[in-house]
Amino acid sequence: MNIYDIAKLADVSIATVSRVVNNSPKVSARTKEKVLAIMKENEYTPNAFARGLGLGTMKTVGIICPDISDIYMAKAVSYLESNLHDHGYDCILGCSGFKQKEKESYVKLLLSKKIDTLILVGSTYAGSGKDEADTDYIREAAEQASVFMINAKVAGDNIYCTYADDFQATYEVTKAYLRRGKEKILFMYDSESFSARQKLAGYEAALQDAGYPVLGNLKFKTKNDIEYTKNMLLEYNKVLDFDSVLATDDGIAAGAVKYAKIKGLSIPEELSITGYNNSILALCSDPELTSVDSKLGVMCRKTVERMIELLENEAQIEKNVCVPCEIVRRCTTDY
Amino acid sequence: MNIYDIAKLADVSIATVSRVVNNSPKVSARTKEKVLAIMKENEYTPNAFARGLGLGTMKTVGIICPDISDIYMAKAVSYLESNLHDHGYDCILGCSGFKQKEKESYVKLLLSKKIDTLILVGSTYAGSGKDEADTDYIREAAEQASVFMINAKVAGDNIYCTYADDFQATYEVTKAYLRRGKEKILFMYDSESFSARQKLAGYEAALQDAGYPVLGNLKFKTKNDIEYTKNMLLEYNKVLDFDSVLATDDGIAAGAVKYAKIKGLSIPEELSITGYNNSILALCSDPELTSVDSKLGVMCRKTVERMIELLENEAQIEKNVCVPCEIVRRCTTDY
């Protein structure tokens, strides 16, 4: 059942049917009603491909994240999908993993599907920070469709970024630790992503501003995995000496909690722990984790808001938006 | 840059270009090479909409789940996306929530996008089990595209289901509890979905087969929320008497662990706890949860495998596939 069939049944031209479908104002109430009735009766739905071909858009946005089974990314996609759906856009989802080649090919793939806009979720898409060429594929993509990045900052035309103020957050946590007399703060991270770099910088700045040295052996790389982190700490605590942990993810912090339990350390007295992302892991841990909430919901909303502005009104929108974090205090700290 | 431009530059017809793009065998090596070179040089990508219009497909499958921020669904989507990507299909994702109206309208929406196939992730799409009409919209959808359901069983033409053998799993857990002398097993659930019904049935059957009564006050409805569940148990433990918990989700089980901690009950001696889905919550809890692994990876693989068989080879495929669960024993039980 296509537009011709409906036109024939309604005894009008396809142009009129099209107008009714797109409810153009210039069609008489009577005609409109008649066509509408026939459409309903025959359950007519316009062919999306033809529509896309004519209009040059199917109102879909591509969302790429490294791994949707990650709690944080899943939440981001959830917010994005919801906001986009409210505005009549659909999401086509791609999970690229963390390898450069895969990221590039996934971006190309979605672009070839003629998405209206591309959203890149995750710090990993900002590259290592060492080589500007890492992000060339994003600037290239931005020539075909606007690119919005969440939790990453990349310079380039038609690239819009929204990220948490991780520097500020870790700066404050570190300062709070120092105030409580915690001077051997272990910074635990699992990648050198944009976000991780901001967090590290905040931690280091707070130490320096307070006149403390930044010790290399207090920066500890692990995996975002409870068991792995626990074991790493058990292994390294023989040579390491620390009284508090600042982790770049709740999964890491949860591992630190497990470690403390095994070592019989009291939390937060003997070991204070701060996690990140304020995820369900923070609530599942025992004691519950103090965690930095990076305001993902706000970031996603601001992203979609600007995107719609750009798409619908071709408005000038902010290129870079930085969202302040919130430190959610629970039982693993006493600052 | 479209197919005409390439044809002109390569000095061939658009038919030849099209053949090269779809690498048809009937094109000379020399011509093919020439066209390929021009295509690369000009970074030509066929217009997906036009392609879709001509072919009637854009090789996309629709995935609908109630809530992608749920760990379980996120994992399912992760598996599905990965498998589908391997076969050259893209995913368009929709999060419908749990309301009937929303589910129906989301299904219609994706269908109108001319997806090749629809995947419904989650037990909720099987309806309450009380009214067959609840699932009419699925049968209706199946007239337009094949529908694959994960963790739900719905009868109908062109509907294919894959689900875990939850009956078997809870039957075994219950039997194991009874063997260890646990006779007051609290069954905790958060919905009346297809899956929850299977789990309840397995629990009841095991009790009955062992000659125990099925007590109404040992079936406890809660939310899949740690804090909520903990508080509910603290409230109700005054009137309830139980020595073990069989929860339909790890989130519920984690709440039971928190409850036990507050009441000072030793786990698993005074209170044994079994969770479900073997999620990260099982590993984050302390002690770590014994949990039923519903083999989501296997379910997703079997779903996509059959789907591809149907799509590419129009083969006859199994309508209903039941996957056995695995009980992963950890520290909250001693059976």
Next chain:
DNA sequence: TTGTATGCGTTATCAG
């Protein structure tokens, strides 16, 4: 092996 011509189902531009 290659080219021509047509169909796919819309939207949009012009006339009327």
Next chain:
DNA sequence: CTGATAACGCATACAA
């Protein structure tokens, strides 16, 4: 307000 008709970009049956 309505209708005829030309794009939109590709795939393919049919000719050559």
